[in-house]
Amino acid sequence: MWKRDEIERPPAGGRETPGVPVAPGPAPAPAAHSVHAPEREAKRPMERDVVNIGKSVVIKGELNGSEDLTVEGHVEGKIELKEHVLTIGPHGRIKAEVCAKAVVVCGEVIGNIMATERVDIRDNGSVDGDIVAPRVAIAEGAHFRGSVDMQRKSAPAAAAKPEAKPAAPASPAGPAAPGGPPRVGA
Amino acid sequence: MSGGDKVRSFGGFLSRLGGGPRPADSDSPGTSPPRRHAHDGSVVPTKALRKFLSYLGSHDAPVLLDCGPVVGSNVTFFGEQLNCKVYIEDLFADLDRHLRAGTVDAFPAFLAKRLRLGERSVDGVLLWDLFDYLDRASAQALATALVRLIRVDGALLGFFSTTASPESGFTKFVVVNEAQVRHRPYPSVATRQRSLQSRDIIKMFTGLSVSDSFLLHNTQREILFRKPRAGAGGRPTI
Numbered sequence: 062m063w064k065r066d067e068i069e070r071p072p073a074g075g076r077e078t079p080g081v082p083v084a085p086g087p088a089p090a091p092a093a094h095s096v097h098a099p100e101r102e103a104k105r106p107m108e109r110d111v112v113n114i115g116k117s118v119v120i121k122g123e124l125n126g127s128e129d130l131t132v133e134g135h136v137e138g139k140i141e142l143k144e145h146v147l148t149i150g151p152h153g154r155i156k157a158e159v160c161a162k163a164v165v166v167c168g169e170v171i172g173n174i175m176a177t178e179r180v181d182i183r184d185n186g187s188v189d190g191d192i193v194a195p196r197v198a199i200a201e202g203a204h205f206r207g208s209v210d211m212q213r214k215s216a217p218a219a220a221a222k223p224e225a226k227p228a229a230p231a232s233p234a235g236p237a238a239p240g241g242p243p244r245v246g247a
Numbered sequence: 248m249s250g251g252d253k254v255r256s257f258g259g260f261l262s263r264l265g266g267g268p269r270p271a272d273s274d275s276p277g278t279s280p281p282r283r284h285a286h287d288g289s290v291v292p293t294k295a296l297r298k299f300l301s302y303l304g305s306h307d308a309p310v311l312l313d314c315g316p317v318v319g320s321n322v323t324f325f326g327e328q329l330n331c332k333v334y335i336e337d338l339f340a341d342l343d344r345h346l347r348a349g350t351v352d353a354f355p356a357f358l359a360k361r362l363r364l365g366e367r368s369v370d371g372v373l374l375w376d377l378f379d380y381l382d383r384a385s386a387q388a389l390a391t392a393l394v395r396l397i398r399v400d401g402a403l404l405g406f407f408s409t410t411a412s413p414e415s416g417f418t419k420f421v422v423v424n425e426a427q428v429r430h431r432p433y434p435s436v437a438t439r440q441r442s443l444q445s446r447d448i449i450k451m452f453t454g455l456s457v458s459d460s461f462l463l464h465n466t467q468r469e470i471l472f473r474k475p476r477a478g479a480g481g482r483p484t485i
Contacts, residue, residue, distance in 0.1 A: 182319075197326060199319035206317075208334045211326040 116152045124157075132168075143177075151185060164194075166203075173207075248338035290429045292293040294461040294470035295404055297425040299371065302402040302473070303329050309370035312362070312396065314377050316433075321422050331371075336353060336362060338377055338389070339417050343435045354381075355388040362392050363446070369396045372437050375420050376467075377449070379439045390451040394474070407448055412439045415435045444471070 074111035111129045114120065118134035125141045132140075133150040140147060140247040143245035149155055153168030163178045174180055184202035191208045199205055303309045303325075311331040313321070316339055321328050325331040329406065345351045374395055380385050397403060405419075415438045419431040447456055448470065455472035 081477065197322060199322055202406050203317065203319070205335055205336055208332060209326055210332045211330070213327065213330045241449055 111148075112155075113241070257312065281297075283360060283465065286430060288431055290423055290427050291465055291467075292426055292463060293469060294426075294463065295426065295427050295459055295471045296422070298459055298471055299373075299402055303331065303371045306331065306370050310334070310364075310368060311373065312336060312364065312369045312393075313370045313373045313374060315375045316417075316419055318419055318421050321420075324422055324451070331362055331476075333363075334364065334401070337470055339380070339435070339437075341381060342367040342377075343384075343417070344437045351385075355384040358385055358388040359392055360397060364396050366395050368396045370398055370401045372397060372401070372403040373404060376406040376408065376418060378405060378443065379408050380417075380437045382440060387451050394452055394454040397474045399474050399476050401474045402453070405448075405470050405472070407468045407470060409411075409442050409468055411463070413440055414438065418469060445453065 075203045079192045079208045081095065081213075081229050086108060087142065088211075112126065114130070114132045114134045114136070116133045116210060118240065120134065120136045120138070121137045124130075124136060124139065127142075127145065129146045129148070130140075130142055131148040131150055132153040134152070135156075137156045139158045140155070140160070144162050146163045147159060147161040149168040149170055151167045153174055155168070155170045155172060155229065157170075157172045157244070159170065159172060159174045161176055163181070164174050164176050165181045165183065166174075167189055169187045171189045173190045174192045174194070178194070179196040180192050180194040182188055182197075182199045182203040182205060184200040186200070187204040189204075189206050192208070193210045195211055195213070262284065303311065307330070309329065309331050311329075312323055313325075316337045317335045322333055322335070325333050338358070338361070341357065342351075345354045345357065350405060354425055357425065374393070381389065415434075415436055415478045416432050417435045417437065421429040421430050421431055421432060426436070445460065445468065452472055456475050457470060459471040460468065460471040
C-alpha cells in the first residue's frame with residue numbers, strides 16, 4: 062500500500078503546488094516499474110505458498126507437486142509432495158497413498174501415510190491406514206486405526222547408508238521358531 | 248539401552264510432557280480403595296505395566312498390538328521410547344458398533360477374523376479391560392486369536408474386573424508412568440458383563456502362561472501372560 066502512495070507523489074519530490082500539473086517525466090516510469098516489480102515479486106511467493114484444492118474438487122489419479130498443498134476436496138489415488146507439507150482440511154476426503162514431508166490431517170484419510178518429518182492428526186481428523194514417520198502426534202478426539210511406525214532405529218529415506226545393517230525380518234541361522242518365521246501383516 | 252533403562256527413561260519423558268503426578272503410595276494400608284466407578288480421569292496404580300514394559304523393552308523393535316482406542320500420548324511413548332511399531336485395533340469401537348446394530352451374536356465370528364496380523368507376529372498385546380465387556384463366546388474367540396498372534400516370549404497385559412457393574416461406557420487407559428495409568432471414561436452402550444474367575448480367564452488363554460497376577464485396591468485384577476517356548480507345555484502358572 063505504501064508503495065502505491067509513493068507512486069502518486071510528484072516525482073520531483075515535495076513540491077506540491079496545487080493546480081499545477083506535474084509533467085510525467087521519464088523518472089516516474091522506472092520508479093513505477095521498480096516499485097511494482099518488487100510488489101509483484103513479493104506477491105508471487107505468497108501466491109505460490111500454498112495451493113488449495115477446494116471442497117467441490119474431485120481428483121482421481123496421481124497428484125504430485127513441489128509446494129505445500131491444502132486439500133478440502135476429494136482425492137483418490139496417490140499424493141506425493143516431497144519436501145512439502147500436505148494439509149487435509151476439515152472437508153478433505155482422501156482415499157490415497159500419501160507421501161510428504163509433513164502431513165496434517167483435519168479431515169479424513171483412508172490410506173497409508175509416509176512422512177519424512179511428522180504426521181499430525183488433529184482432533185477432528187480421521188485416519189484409517191498405516192503411518193510411517195519419525196514423529197506422530199494424535200490429538201484427543203481424533204480417530205485412528207492402523208499402525209504407527211516411527212522407525213527410530215535406522216533413518217529411513219533417501220541416502221542409503223553404506224553400513225550394513227543386519228536386517229530385521231527372519232532369523233535365518235538362529236534357532237528356528239517352531240512354525241516358521243514370524244510375519245508382520247501389512 | 249536395556250529394557251529397564253528404557254522404562255526408567257519413560258518417567259523423565261513423561262515429566263517433560265508435563266504428565267502425571269508422582270506415584271502414589273498405593274500400598275499404604277490406610278488407603279481406602281478408590282471407588283470402582285471413579286473412572287473419571289483419575290489416576291490409578293498399576294503393577295503389571297512395569298513388567299510388560301520391561302518385556303517390550305528387551306526387544307529391539309517390538310511389535311505391539313493395542314486393542315483399545317488410540318491414545319496419542321501412548322502412541323508417542325511406545326513409538327518413541329520403546330521403538331515399537333504400534334498397531335491400533337480399536338476393538339472397543341467394533342463392539343460398540345455391533346451392540347448398536349444389534350449384531351452382537353455375530354461378534355465372536357467377527358473377532359475370529361478381525362485381526363489382520365500374521366501368526367506369531369506380535370511381541371506385546373495391550374488388552375486393557377476389553378474382556379469385561381465380552382460375553383463368553385466373544386471372549387474365547389478373542390483369546391484364541393490373540394494367542395495365535397503372539398510370538399514366543401511375547402506378553403499380553405489384561406485388566407479384569409472382579410465385580411460386575413450396570414454402568415455403560417468404556418475407559419481409555421492413558422499411561423502416566425510405569426506405575427500409573429489415568430482412566431478416561433468415554434461413552435458407549437456396552438456394559439461390563441459378569442466378572443470371570445481367574446481360572447476361567449487363564450483357561451481361555453490356553454497357550455499362554457501367567458507371568459504375574461495382581462489384585463489391586465480398586466478391585467481390578469491385572470494379569471500378565473507370556474507365551475512360553477515350545478515344549479514348555481504352555482501350562483499356566485500362578
